[in-house]
Each structure stands twice: as C-alpha cells, then as structure tokens.
Amino acid sequence: MRTKLLDRAEELARSRGFDAFSFADLARHAQIAKPSVHHHFATKAKLSQALILRYNERIADALTEIAETSATPRRCLERFVDLYREAAQDGQALCLCVAFSAGRSSLDDDVLDALAAFHTGVLGWLRAALSAHGRPEREAESVLALVEGAQLMARASVDIARFDAATAPFVASLAQQG
Amino acid sequence: MRTKLLDRAEELARSRGFDAFSFADLARHAQIAKPSVHHHFATKAKLSQALILRYNERIADALTEIAETSATPRRCLERFVDLYREAAQDGQALCLCVAFSAGRSSLDDDVLDALAAFHTGVLGWLRAALSAHGRPEREAESVLALVEGAQLMARASVDIARFDAATAPFVASLAQQG
DNA sequence: GTCTATAGATTGATAGAC
C-alpha cells in the first residue's frame, strides 16, 4: 500500500508539478479512505521526503548499473542522457528532482537536504564518467543542467524532439573523442 | 494597480512556484479587497496569460537591446547568460518560463501557446547570435536548456555558484573563438 | 490498518451595493 501511494504521488508530481498531488487523489487511486493515507504518511512533508529518498536510491542504482555494464566511457555518458530522456516520458513529465526544484514546498528543510544529496550523487557519478572519457570533470554541472533544462523545454512544448535537439550537440561531441 | 498585481504575482510564481500565488495574497499586497482583483483579472488563467505575455515582451526587448549594444558576438552571448543569471536572483528564483514549465497550470492552452512563443522567440535570437559568432545554429536549444537547467540547480541548492559552474564551460568556449 | 465524521483553513469565484 505504501508503495502504491508513493507510485501515484510520484506520477502526479512529475507530470503535473509538485503541488498537484493531494491526499484525496492518492486515496482514490489506492481505493482507501482519505484519512487512511495519514496512517502511512503522517504529513505531506513526510510523504515528499519519502518520495525523493526513494527516487534517490532508484537513480543511484540505475547509474551504478550503467557504469558497470557500459562497454565504453562514451556509451556510459550516452546512456546517462538516455536515462533523462526516458524520464521525460515524451515531454509529459519531469525528473522528480526537477519537479521539486521548481515547486514551492521544496523549501522544506528535509526535502531540500534530500535534493542536495541527489545532485551531489549525480554530479559525482558524472565527474567519474567524464574523467574516464577524457573530458574535464568540471563539465559535470553543465551536463546535468543540460539534461534537466532539456526536460523542461520538452515539457513546455510537450514534444520530446526538443530534448533531442538540446542534447544532440553534447552527444555528438562524445563521438568525436573516445 | 494592474501592474502592481502582476508584479506581485510574478514575484511569487518565480520564487515559490507557479501555484504559489493566490488572489488573497495579491489583494493583501496591493491593499485592496480580494474580490477586487477579479475586476482586473477575471480568472486565474487570464492572470497567468497576462503574466507570461508581459514577460515575453520584456525579455524580447532585453534581447533586442543586447543585440544592438554588444560590441562583439561573443559579448552578446555572454550577456545572454548574464540575463538568465540575474533572473535567478542568487538562486532564489527562476525565469517565469521555467516556473511555468514545471507547474501544473501550464497545461492551460493559452498559457501553453504563450510559453511556446517565448521559446520560439528566444531560440530565434540565439540562432542569430550563435551564427554571428561562427558557431552552428543548432546549438541554440542546447544553450537555452543549459541556462534554464542552471537556474534550476541554483535554486535547488539556493546557491548561484551552481549556475556559474554550469555555464562556465560554455562561456569559456566563447572566449576560444571570436 | 481501515473506517466515518469532522475540524479549520484556504482556494477561486460571484452577487450586488456604493
């Protein structure tokens, strides 16, 4: 049940913005009464925190898997871009982290800490991947900003082509080197 | 009064997310009664539309001014990055367009059209600026995604340094050429 | 763990007087 509630909350937060999901909606979707949601998550802040912590772990696992199974550093970075491309869901959704960064409630301290931890983790992974490919590590922030911004543009136009257009030059630059 | 209301709405939308501003808040700030706001903007959707249309014009004017007064194509693109840097307000706010792209109500048709027009305008400007600098026009989407994503990261960490770190490689690449 | 019932606040919006 906990998982079911989190799944729905994530879906709504990513497709319609952080403030878009309500206890009423989660309850309806899980087919329980609205106050029953509070048994699993005392407050909305706690729910938000659980949401981003779970997302954190999932992405971390995905990145580890990519790093371990990619034949070349180039392929590794290509799959990173693809990970964010899939998260964009044809321009209809955003990475949970992007949705939280733009939302009001992200000012909650615990959530903000979790958000910072997310960025730190991804940036660390990116630095290692870039380094393995022979590129400067300081490009990590650029690459993360690029894919996050690309998601935003794709959502604004509800067209994944915008994501591809934005990331194409970076992907092409990977081919030129290693 | 209309301007006063729009100013407050923009401030809230950019600093706390699109869904953060309410008629009650606008009324309080303008020191009029809450229903009086409806005299200026019949619905919240109309208000949102007016908000982004005004933003559209302001940015278009700023970009025209930059294009006309920059000594070199390189300086022109540097000032573009600076425009977005200032809009980030030390990591406490977002470009209105970014805030709208992430929010729920951006699904409103009129607002979505205005959002698309905004992107089209900025991308057109960027293509001309990049071309003048001897870079491929297809980098326009990348540059826009970069500065929008950089704003998002700066806001997540409430630290403008993240914006600078993300945009630094691009700015450096401008110096190498023209 | 789930329920009914409800509190208490806030939301966008309307009617009608001045």
Place this chain on the structure above:
DNA sequence: GTCTATCAATCTATAGAC
C-alpha cells in the same frame, strides 16, 4: 473600481470507533 458578504470546493489533518 472598490467594497462587504458569501459560496462551493478543496485542502491537510485529527479524533475515535471497529
């Protein structure tokens, strides 16, 4: 153009029975 009064809906959250 502004006001008072009010509406219906929605929100998060709590109390207490089963």
